[in-house]
Amino acid sequence: MSTDRYLVTGAMGCIGSWVIFHLLNDGAHVVAFDLSDDDRRHQLVLDAEPRDRVEYVQGDLTDPKQVDRVTEGITHLIHLGALQVPFCRQNRPEGALVNVVGTLNVFEAALRQSIRHLVYASSVAVFGTNDDYPVPVLGTDAERRPTTLYGVWKCANEAMARVYNLEDGLPSIGLVPHTVFGPGRDQGLTSQPTSAILAAVRNEDYHIDYGGTLGFQYAPDVARTFIEVARTSPEDAELFGLGGDIVTVEDFIQAITNATGATGITCGEAPLPFPHGMVGTPLHERLGTTIHTPLETAVAETAAWFRRALADDRPLPQSA
Numbered sequence: 428m429s430t431d432r433y434l435v436t437g438a439m440g441c442i443g444s445w446v447i448f449h450l451l452n453d454g455a456h457v458v459a460f461d462l463s464d465d466d467r468r469h470q471l472v473l474d475a476e477p478r479d480r481v482e483y484v485q486g487d488l489t490d491p492k493q494v495d496r497v498t499e500g501i502t503h504l505i506h507l508g509a510l511q512v513p514f515c516r517q518n519r520p521e522g523a524l525v526n527v528v529g530t531l532n533v534f535e536a537a538l539r540q541s542i543r544h545l546v547y548a549s550s551v552a553v554f555g556t557n558d559d560y561p562v563p564v565l566g567t568d569a570e571r572r573p574t575t576l577y578g579v580w581k582c583a584n585e586a587m588a589r590v591y592n593l594e595d596g597l598p599s600i601g602l603v604p605h606t607v608f609g610p611g612r613d614q615g616l617t618s619q620p621t622s623a624i625l626a627a628v629r630n631e632d633y634h635i636d637y638g639g640t641l642g643f644q645y646a647p648d649v650a651r652t653f654i655e656v657a658r659t660s661p662e663d664a665e666l667f668g669l670g671g672d673i674v675t676v677e678d679f680i681q682a683i684t685n686a687t688g689a690t691g692i693t694c695g696e697a698p699l700p701f702p703h704g705m706v707g708t709p710l711h712e713r714l715g716t717t718i719h720t721p722l723e724t725a726v727a728e729t730a731a732w733f734r735r736a737l738a739d740d741r742p743l744p745q746s747a
């Protein structure tokens with residue numbers, strides 16, 4: 428039996444739920460760490476039996492002792508816990524504490540526990556608007572020009588990862604998601620495309636506030652990527668964009684229509700303050716594989732998942 432023990436921070440969130448889904452399917456031992464004990468995404472994504480195998484630890488990333496304790500005996504650490512843009516706007520000091528000090532606590536604990544498989548989530552919010560760059564699809568080393576404090580703090584995380592590697596020889600891999608969608612995606616600036624799928628399944632109209640081109644990434648693919656990256660041995664402070672389907676919001680809506688027949692989904696024109704996407708090739712080369720469900724299939728799967736959840740009375744957000 429494997430002695431690998433995976434710690435997932437932010438485990439009750441969208442990506443965390445899918446990371447746990449895959450890890451349980453792989454038969455891995457999972458410690459799920461989160462401040463929240465709201466398990467609605469786990470009820471949505473996981474069946475009851477595998478859920479019983481998760482070691483849940485409720486705790487706060489901002490408390491170094493708690494973080495230290497939960498990393499004891501951990502071999503693989505997937506750090507996802509964070510406050511997203513709207514929550515950082517609502518409470519900036521708390522945002523800085525969770526997103527910066529929380530990540531610092533994770534790196535400190537990884538160092539003390541000699542964890543050699545450390546992966547963390549950065550964000551496309553480290554970049555500026557699409558107009559800030561000569562090309563719409565960026566490499567990982569493109570200039571950081573964040574337009575939100577959330578983005579500033581993700582930049583700080585990337586820089587911290589570099590310094591822990593330089594000063595302490597603690598390697599890590601950061602992944603840079605763009606617009607994650609799929610079951611469980613129900614909060615944050617880029618959650619509206621998923622809310623639109625849910626609305627379509629409920630035969631409701633829905634308006635996505637923004638338009639433009641976004642790098643859409645399917646939550647189960649993103650989660651599988653975090654796991655596969657955690658299983659590699661980082662050599663440095665590595666950083667990779669996730670690629671995905673770089674298409675317009677209108678194209679995404681068309682995929683919803685194709686999957687559900689819905690015609691009441693609309694979007695605004697103003698783009699989000701992000702580049703269109705990130706090049707995925709370096710990550711695919713690093714992993715030796717491409718983890719990618721085509722957009723049409725992923726949207727149809729999400730709609731089917733929501734239909735099943737409605738039929739089984741699993742928890743779904745009240746309003747889109």
Ligand SMILES: NC(=O)c1ccc[n+]([C@@H]2O[C@H](COP(=O)([O-])OP(=O)(O)OC[C@H]3O[C@@H](n4cnc5c(N)ncnc54)[C@H](O)[C@@H]3O)[C@@H](O)[C@H]2O)c1
Binds near residue numbers: 438549
């Ligand atoms: N979803 C996206 O499109 C996207 C895009 C770019 C980056 N990211 C990053 O990926 C990671 C995961 O995203 P997600 O969509 O699953 O987010 P999410 O908001 O669904 O989940 C984040 C989780 O972190 C937990 N958390 C917050 N404060 C905490 C604390 N003090 N201690 C412990 N846990 C705490 C929350 O309770 C929540 O369950 C985050 O770091 C996010 O910034 C996500």
